[in-house]
Amino acid sequence: MLLIKNGKLITMAGIYEQTGDILIENGKISQIGTVGAVPADCKVIDAAGRLVTPGLIDAHCHIGLLGINSPAEVDGNENTDPALPGLRGIDALKWNDVTFDVAVRHGVTTVVTGPGSSNIIGGTFTAIKTAGKDPDSRVISQEICMKMALGENPKVNYGKRDKAPKTRMMNAAIMREQLFKAKEYHKNYKEHGNDPDFPFDFHMHSLMRVFDGMRVKIHAHQADDIQTAIRIANEFGLRYSIDHCTDGYLIVDELVKNHVQCLLGPTVGGKGKFETRHKTFEAGRILEEAGVTFGLITDAPVVPIEGQLLQAALYIKNGLSREMALKCLTINNAIITDIDSRVGSLEPGKDADVVIWNVDPLATMSQAGIVIVDGEIIYSRKAGESNVDYQKL
Incomplete structure (x- = not known):
């Protein structure tokens, strides 16, 4: 006690x-x-x-999967196929990654961590505590969200090898194709899953869970990618968040109209690629004023996890309310990743x-x-x- x-x-x-x-x-x-x-x-x-x-929550990061000391420890992206929904981030997690200790010292007690954005569908994120007596005690949910990605990362990753996707059109087409297959598989599994000759498909079996309510985390920076993500999510009736959502403030009416939940960031640091050229700390104020439900994320190790509070302070400097900033680091991040019954x-x-x-x-x-x-x-x-x-x- x-x-x-x-x-x-x-x-x-x-x-x-x-x-x-x-x-x-x-x-x-x-x-x-x-x-x-x-x-x-x-x-x-x-x-x-x-x-x-x-305790603070980082609702989108890759700590424990993207090693900081050696390429041999980098396990966040399986660059062999653009759609691999059967992957599980927890299977690559280094439980003793030093970043967890850093997180604790800066008040971050829960992270939602998982695969990167090289793939259109990259597998599941896990929600875990940053400390605990053993790995099992730290797990809130082994598979809390299905990761998907639009924009330049998948198209550049595969396009430079002359593989699909090479365009944003193909990004969307692959995402739709996989969802159509998973929806059909889901229907057949519900009707015939106990049949001894049912054609089990490991990846479709994983992806079909989005039709049972598993949340989808869709990586999207640019306004057009955010709009495509909303369009596809609406087509298939997905529960989803837009992660990064860099240009979201530019189309805030679309976010409001579609009741989109967003995870905003990382915002500290330079505009490292073309699709983040509109990055601004004023985005928090604009989303708050519009009534959008959003949280703040680091994408660690893209931005070190100790930068979470610095980001929040800079959002406040640019008009985000102090109370909302704290919500964005705690309860909002929990709500947007479906762990608010436990933490936040x-x-x-x-x-x-x-x-x-x-x-x-x-x-x-x-x-x-x-x-x-x-x-x-x-x-x-x-x-x-x-x-x-x-x-x-």
Whole structure:
């Protein structure tokens, strides 16, 4: 049992910078507000008026799959076929990747990580905690979303080898073709899946789950690619998000009309390719004013995961509200990846993933003091660096 006292709580569930307590039992939040008597063996952290938030979430990254030390460790893109929905990001995950430790030290307790964007259909993302006693305990969902991609990455990757796709037309055609096949396979499987001679297809069996409600993450930067993604998603009745959505602010009425959920970023850094030429930190303000549901992502290691808070601060500098920025790092990212029943807010029954901040997370010198994952103190700044006190009562 763990009690956090006197914190300035930002719960993402109706409490914003109000002093209160959090009681944690068996890895879950059991009480929020004013907690009375607790057992004598309860560990207590006196947050002393510091900000206390849910653990941060990066809803689109590739950490654990795109190695940082050696090409031999780069496993995020299977460049042998543009449509491979049977791939699973979790099968390439390096659980001891040093980036997970970096994430923890910067308050990121959950990541949704998976294949890159070289393929039109690249396989499934996994949702995992950045720390835990063992790999199994860290998994929220082995396969949470199906990754798809439009734009220059797949067409350049295969086109330079004189293979399809070489154009955006073929990008869309391959995506449609695979979805048509999966829809037909899904229908046949529902009717004849138990027949001994049913023609099982591993990749179609994976992709057909999008017709049972599995969310699709569609990589798209340019406005035309975003519009194509919306068009195809509507044709097939998909649950989806537009990931990166760089030009989304330019067609914000289309996003609103189609109730599109977006994961925006990475925005820190240069405009490294043509399709990101309209990248701007004003996009957050425009999406917020329009009422679009969106989150902020790093695409790590494209932008280091410790850059998540820096991005949010720069969005605020360009007009995004502070409260929305925090939502975009927590509950919105959870909602858009279907993990909000477990993480993203501080509420009774949810996982006890909590950060006590020594310095405001949206300040330039942001500093996580204590990071808690599943009710366990995973990280605490060294003596002399933090004056948050915790002791046994």
